[in-house]
Amino acid sequence: MYTFKHLIKEIKKYKREFILAQIIALIATIISIPIPMLMPLLIDEVLLKKPGLWVENLSNIFGQCSAFCYVIVTLIIVLVLRSLFVALNVAQTYFFEKITKDITYKIRLRVLSHLKNLSINEYENLKTGDIASRLISDVNTVEEFLIKSVSRFVISALTLIGVAIVLLLINWKLGLFILILNPFVVVLSGKIARKVKKYKAAQNRSISIFQEALIETLELFEQIKAYNKEDFFFKKLFNLTKELKQKAFDFSYKVEAFNKLSFLVFLIGFEIFRAAGILAVAYDNLTIGLMLAVYSYLWFMMTPIQDIISIQYSYFAAKAALDRINETLELKTEPKFPHKQNPFENPVQIEIQNISFKYNESDWILKNASAAIRPNKITALIGASGGGKTTLAKIIAGFFTPNEGDIKYNGVSFKEIGLDKIRENVSLILQETRLFNDTLLFNLTLGKEFSEDEIWKALKLAELKETVEKWPEKLNTYVGKNGVKLSGGQKQRVAIARALLHKPKIIILDESTSALDIDTEEKVFKNIESFLKERTSIIIAHRAETIAKAEDILMIKNKEIITLKTS
Numbered sequence: 091m092y093t094f095k096h097l098i099k100e101i102k103k104y105k106r107e108f109i110l111a112q113i114i115a116l117i118a119t120i121i122s123i124p125i126p127m128l129m130p131l132l133i134d135e136v137l138l139k140k141p142g143l144w145v146e147n148l149s150n151i152f153g154q155c156s157a158f159c160y161v162i163v164t165l166i167i168v169l170v171l172r173s174l175f176v177a178l179n180v181a182q183t184y185f186f187e188k189i190t191k192d193i194t195y196k197i198r199l200r201v202l203s204h205l206k207n208l209s210i211n212e213y214e215n216l217k218t219g220d221i222a223s224r225l226i227s228d229v230n231t232v233e234e235f236l237i238k239s240v241s242r243f244v245i246s247a248l249t250l251i252g253v254a255i256v257l258l259l260i261n262w263k264l265g266l267f268i269l270i271l272n273p274f275v276v277v278l279s280g281k282i283a284r285k286v287k288k289y290k291a292a293q294n295r296s297i298s299i300f301q302e303a304l305i306e307t308l309e310l311f312e313q314i315k316a317y318n319k320e321d322f323f324f325k326k327l328f329n330l331t332k333e334l335k336q337k338a339f340d341f342s343y344k345v346e347a348f349n350k351l352s353f354l355v356f357l358i359g360f361e362i363f364r365a366a367g368i369l370a371v372a373y374d375n376l377t378i379g380l381m382l383a384v385y386s387y388l389w390f391m392m393t394p395i396q397d398i399i400s401i402q403y404s405y406f407a408a409k410a411a412l413d414r415i416n417e418t419l420e421l422k423t424e425p426k427f428p429h430k431q432n433p434f435e436n437p438v439q440i441e442i443q444n445i446s447f448k449y450n451e452s453d454w455i456l457k458n459a460s461a462a463i464r465p466n467k468i469t470a471l472i473g474a475s476g477g478g479k480t481t482l483a484k485i486i487a488g489f490f491t492p493n494e495g496d497i498k499y500n501g502v503s504f505k506e507i508g509l510d511k512i513r514e515n516v517s518l519i520l521q522e523t524r525l526f527n528d529t530l531l532f533n534l535t536l537g538k539e540f541s542e543d544e545i546w547k548a549l550k551l552a553e554l555k556e557t558v559e560k561w562p563e564k565l566n567t568y569v570g571k572n573g574v575k576l577s578g579g580q581k582q583r584v585a586i587a588r589a590l591l592h593k594p595k596i597i598i599l600d601e602s603t604s605a606l607d608i609d610t611e612e613k614v615f616k617n618i619e620s621f622l623k624e625r626t627s628i629i630i631a632h633r634a635e636t637i638a639k640a641e642d643i644l645m646i647k648n649k650e651i652i653t654l655k656t657s
């Protein structure tokens with residue numbers, strides 16, 4: 091869970107950079123505060139010939155000098171101060187950006203690590219577009235707030251305080267005006283700011299709904315075309331785009347209206363100040379130069395006031411964004427079991443002991459099911475469609491844990507091995523093979539090192555070597571999104587070759603040759619027979635020819651496992 095407290099704790103980890111940046115901010119503020127006053131002082135002291143502190147100091151340093159010389163010297167000083175101010179601002183931005191980018195990087199990393207450990211059940215219900223938008227736009231919203239608050243708040247507050255002091259010194263009555271008007275502006279705008287949270291959340295929500303629908307439409311584009319459903323799906327997208335526009339419009343025009351309103355409040359104050367300034371010259375000994383200095387300060391104050399106001403609404407937007415990020419962090423992760431024992435050294439005997447399993451809201455898929463699966467044998471798992479074969483395969487492969495009962499590998503319970511270790515040693519090849527939009531080589535190795543010889547050997551056993559040899563790019567051929575450039579049967583053979591390469595201790599072929607013609611299927615099975623017999627192999631199939639290859643046969647019936655044949 092992320093809260094603002096956590097963010098502050100994170101900022102505290104960068105104490106050195108943070109303090110340094112605040113010191114730079116302080117120096118920048120001190121440098122910037124006299125700037126608006128220097129030129130107007132010349133009006134009194136040079137044009138209206140009322141010598142004062144500024145000209146006196148300049149004469150002490152540069153000696154008596156003409157009006158031209160005072161103006162040029164003052165101009166140079168103002169320009170140097172302005173340049174210094176900008177340079178210090180850049181330095182300060184560097185540190186603040188470093189801190190905030192580091193923090194948002196950590197947030198993204200934490201969400202990603204959480205997603206990495208997600209339970210497969212939770213993953214199956216996941217809306218990918220929605221998660222993508224939380225990781226991108228919501229984290230950006232938090233970052234925006236951090237930058238504004240961490241970097242601009244201190245400098246804005248200091249500037250306002252500094253300016254208020256100078257104004258009070260120039261003329262305490264005018265100074266008071268500002269001190270009274272500023273809280274009014276801030277409080278008024280703060281009230282409107284709270285509404286921004288609602289619009290921002292609604293806008294982010296419609297971005298993620300849109301993103302989700304867009305991704306799904308593009309992913310299932312072929313099916314949509316095949317059923318001539320473009321109109322239906324794109325109409326949905328058009329409507330979502332319209333909604334997105336409406337929400338974005340609601341958000342931005344209201345924020346804009348709010349900005350204008352606060353600016354109007356400022357302008358009203360500004361006009362009153364101008365009038366009060368003139369009155370102060372007429373009735374209260376304020377010099378014309380100082381009156382112009384007050385005008386300059388009014389403009390000078392605009393940026394810090396606007397900044398403080400925008401910090402308020404970016405705070406509410408960030409709060410909404412944090413809530414959505416936290417929802418992602420609340421997604422269930424898979425249970426973590428300690429790696430107490432590793433039973434995968436030898437051929438693996440699998441004992442299924444009274445397991446019961448159901449998906450979140452479903453009925454029991456398996457109830458009190460037991461069976462033994464022997465090593466160095468091929469076991470066929472059969473049963474009616476929807477009976478739970480794939481479910482059992484996924485339980486054995488460590489994707490799900492049974493709600494009741496135990497699964498033991500060479501006598502060791504899954505709770506003592508850890509699901510990740512189980513998956514490392516089991517290859518589950520499903521009927522539908524999904525490939526990465528990368529080269530064939532990557533899809534075979536998944537980034538692990540194998541010699542070319544090993545790869546070609548695996549392709550040969552999977553009856554894919556001749557096909558790949560004919561491709562101009564051979565192993566470096568890109569397979570396209572989800573492997574679209576390959577036929578269903580080729581994809582299945584890529585998955586088999588991948589399993590051959592990774593040499594798992596347990597291999598489960600779940601209808602994974604269903605797209606092959608009988609001849610090729612025969613050849614593949616003949617090629618991999620010895621590979622299958624060197625480990626624990628389970629074949630899930632409907633075809634009698636495939637089942638006939640098995641030595642043991644198990645059947646799922648009425649949520650239980652029946653042993654039909656043992657060799």
Ligand SMILES: Nc1ncnc2c1ncn2[C@@H]1O[C@H](COP(=O)(O)OP(=O)(O)OP(=O)(O)O)[C@@H](O)[C@H]1O
Nearest residue numbers: 214449452455473474475476477478479480481482
């Ligand atoms: N992720 C899931 N969430 C909820 N129910 C599921 C999920 N996956 C499968 N099921 C349900 O579990 C039951 C068993 O499905 P499973 O895929 O294990 O059967 P199967 O025997 O492999 O079927 P087939 O021979 O058709 O491949 C089905 O009723 C299915 O609807």
